[in-house]
Amino acid sequence: MEDVGVGIVGLGNVGSGTLTILAENAGQITLKLGFRLCVKIVSSLDADTRTLPEALGAVERTLDWRRVTTHPGVDIVAELVGGTTVAREILETAIGHGKSVVTANKELMGLHGPDLWDKAIQAGVNVAMEASVAGGIPIHAVLREGISGDRVEALYGILNGTSNFILTEMEKRGEALEAVLAEAQRLGYAEADPSADIDGFDARSKLAILSALAFGERITPSDIYTEGIRRISQMDFQYAHRLGHTIRLLAAARLTRAGLVLSVRPALIPQSTILASVRGSYNAVWVKGHYGEDTFYYGRGAGPRPTGVAVVSDLMRVAREIRYGNPERVSPFAHERLGEYDPIPVTRQTRAYYLRFRVVDRPGIIAALAGILAEKHISLDAVLQLPCEDKKAVPFVITVEPSSEQAVREAVAKMSGLDFLIEPPLAMPMETGL
Ligand SMILES: NC(=O)c1ccc[n+]([C@@H]2O[C@H](COP(=O)([O-])OP(=O)(O)OC[C@H]3O[C@@H](n4cnc5c(N)ncnc54)[C@H](OP(=O)(O)O)[C@@H]3O)[C@@H](O)[C@H]2O)c1
Structure with missing residues (x-):
């Protein structure tokens, strides 16, 4: 022929x-x-x-x-x-x-x-x-043909190898993001301008494509709620581990009663989930089908x-x-x-949250923060504090029970004005229901 x-x-x-x-x-x-x-x-x-x-x-x-x-x-x-x-x-x-x-x-x-x-x-x-x-995962073929008979209810992905490499190296070596990023750049794993990777834009474009295949909606990438990994520090891994979790840049698409909710952001995920074992520059996609239930795809994301x-x-x-x-x-x-996608704000979701603070130590801090949470009808779950010598930058974590994301955002905005905080609180959802 x-x-x-x-x-x-x-x-x-x-x-x-x-x-x-x-x-x-x-x-x-x-x-x-x-x-x-x-x-x-x-x-x-x-x-x-x-x-x-x-x-x-x-x-x-x-x-x-x-x-x-x-x-x-x-x-x-x-x-x-x-x-x-x-x-x-x-x-x-x-x-x-x-x-x-x-x-x-x-x-x-x-x-x-x-x-x-x-x-x-x-x-x-x-x-x-x-x-x-x-890259190397034939996920289009899967969504286009392999499981096209199913009705996809949710899709989770680790879609950016560079940010996954950075997060998992931070986790393994206990080093700061800047140090791991600099090394990744030296080795040619990360671009000189790493923004597309570490600010979540690359994963956002990929999620827009996968969601179109999985849910049949035409999605403008900028309609996807996106946060990058710049604020994650090595201490967040220590706290996450204490909570039985780890941290990944999670691309998520969920079909809810209100419609399709899309996000790319760092999240705490239980160490027991299959996604937590995706390390280095590997990618993974986890699809939850109505009939076929869970299928998981893993491989090299680039190269x-x-x-x-x-x-x-x-x-x-x-x-x-x-x-x-x-x-x-x-x-x-x-x-x-x-179909034309009608963006559904992530703030409509209900999630448990991890809130990490760095404060100048003084009495009454927890009471002030708990007061704001109570005002927004958010129930506090736990307070964690690892030993710290520096009384001028004391880290600690509050976890809260599943709450409306809108309420959590409002609480975080109000907390950010408190004079004992040395930086705004870092808020990450805890994806306990994966
Ligand atoms: N890198 C990966 O692992 C990976 C994984 C999945 C998807 N992708 C996608 O694959 C695509 C290519 O990525 P890459 O990493 O291979 O990029 P790259 O290494 O920068 O290669 C781009 C190539 O395009 C050529 N080029 C630029 N302008 C051109 C023009 N006007 N006419 C003809 N050739 C032109 C460049 O030529 P010169 O070399 O002569 O400048 C170079 O050969 C991108 O869309 C990327 O997102 C990449």
């Missing part, structure tokens, strides 16, 4: 991993497909000086991505550039020229994925994006090879479609049409 032609734009981490797999694993790929995937042309800003795997044979190179999207021998274009401007142009131009597209771009697909899919339907081509969330596997597998799926024909294509969002 005739080869399927592939063009690749972007030869960075993911692009080079993809090329390596296409070259080294060509035999297996051909056996599985019954025809060859043939890389015809590649593009990057330094494509002219790049060393490409020899096994790929003769491959054209260009600095101009438009030559890839218009190349007559290319059936599928892989966009592995990132960002939302050039990448969007690449996908739109490729689709406009009747090419199917494969992308690893969560940011772009989170923002414009449904529009791109509409364009692809009109052009009669496909869009595949397995690599865009949780040239795990992400490259996702890209190559997408290329194979789309190539099969091209060669064997499949008019009933499944939307990359798992739903024929996405």
Whole structure:
């Protein structure tokens, strides 16, 4: 059967991993497909000086991505550039020229994925994006096909490997976030500007995509309540452990009576849950289905090879479609049409909370804080204080019984004005019901 032609734009981490797999694993790929995937042309800003795997044979190179999207021998274009401007142009131009597209771009697909899919339907081509969330975990395939017969009630994820690496190293080594982050940057695990990872924006884009697949709603990432991990300190792990918990940056989507509640934020999770054992740069997704109940997916969230596997597998799926024909294509969002998401504020939820304070020690502090909690009808559960020498910055923790998040926020805002606090209280939900 005739080869399927592939063009690749972007030869960075993911692009080079993809090329390596296409070259080294060509035999297996051909056996599985019954025809060859043939890389015809590649593009990057330094494509002219790049060393490409020899096994790929003769491959054209260009600095101009438009030559890839218009190349007559290319059936599928892989966009592995990132960002939302050039990448969007690449996908739109490729689709406009009747090419199917494969992308690893969560940011772009989170923002414009449904529009791109509409364009692809009109052009009669496909869009595949397995690599865009949780790199090496085939979670799109699971939600789109594997468990599409179920009704998803909740989805929890550890979706950002960098922040999970930082949190779990802090936990293991007892070091401050800044020290672990600096080391992660030195080792190349974290970007020079770590904001997308540690402020939760990367996980937010991924949650928007997964929630669209799981719940059929078109979600604007900025509608997702998002908090990062910057304020977590090593002492929070000590307190969390005392409470039988640990801390993770948790991406959560829950179908409630009011609607779909979405959040990305650090949370205390029981040490006994399967999510607590997700360490280092690994990712995990836990799906709770109405009929099939719990399923759990775990693997590398990033890296040239795990992400490259996702890209190559997408290329194979789309190539099969091209060669064997499949008019009933499944939307990359798992739903024929996405509904418009009506954001439900997280403040409508009821949660137990962990409140951590640092104060200048003096009598009456607990009474003042307890007074504010009582005023907001919040029941105090426990007060914990680990030994501390420095009387000018004494940490302690109050946990509260499940309470309305709105009330907890109002209490925290009022507490923040108290003169004995040396910083605003740190409030984290305790996800005891996972
Ligand atoms: N890194 C991961 O593990 C991972 C995991 C999952 C998803 N992703 C996603 O995969 C995508 C790529 O990430 P990456 O880590 O591979 O990025 P990267 O290492 O920065 O690579 C980007 C590539 O795009 C090329 N490029 C930039 N502008 C271009 C243009 N105008 N025309 C042609 N090529 C251009 C760059 O060329 P030069 O090298 O010549 O500058 C580089 O080869 C992003 O959407 C990212 O979110 C990455």
